[in-house]
Amino acid sequence: MNAPTKNHIGRKISRIRELRDMKQEALAAALGISQQAVSNIENSETVEDSKLQEVAKALGVTVEAIKNFSEESVFNYFNNFSDNSINQGPIGSHNTCNFNPLDKVVELFEENKKLYERLLQAEKEKVTYLEKLVNK
16 A cells, blocks of 8 residues: 555545554444545545544544654654564563553443444444334
């Protein structure tokens, strides 16, 4: 895939979504919009700030991360990470954790719970609609 152009926000969103191994449908569900709407966002050179904030939250990144995203920076990050881990000796010798992993697990659980509840509500609405059709 081609690297995103410098200011094409939609392509940057698309690449970040792909790197996070997320389908358009999953992002759409997290945003409460259709898959086609996600496709339209990813094809847009600009995205309004409020929508960009929602997308960033759904992708688990900051708005600045999306705006400043480049393929080169991703490869540099992983190369530096790999180089540093190799050069620092045994595991744990220089590793520091700047967040509580348990907090991250709870945060992800809450996000997944909200997503599940939205999906469940959508399914309930479909069932109600189909029941109305059958009863007519």
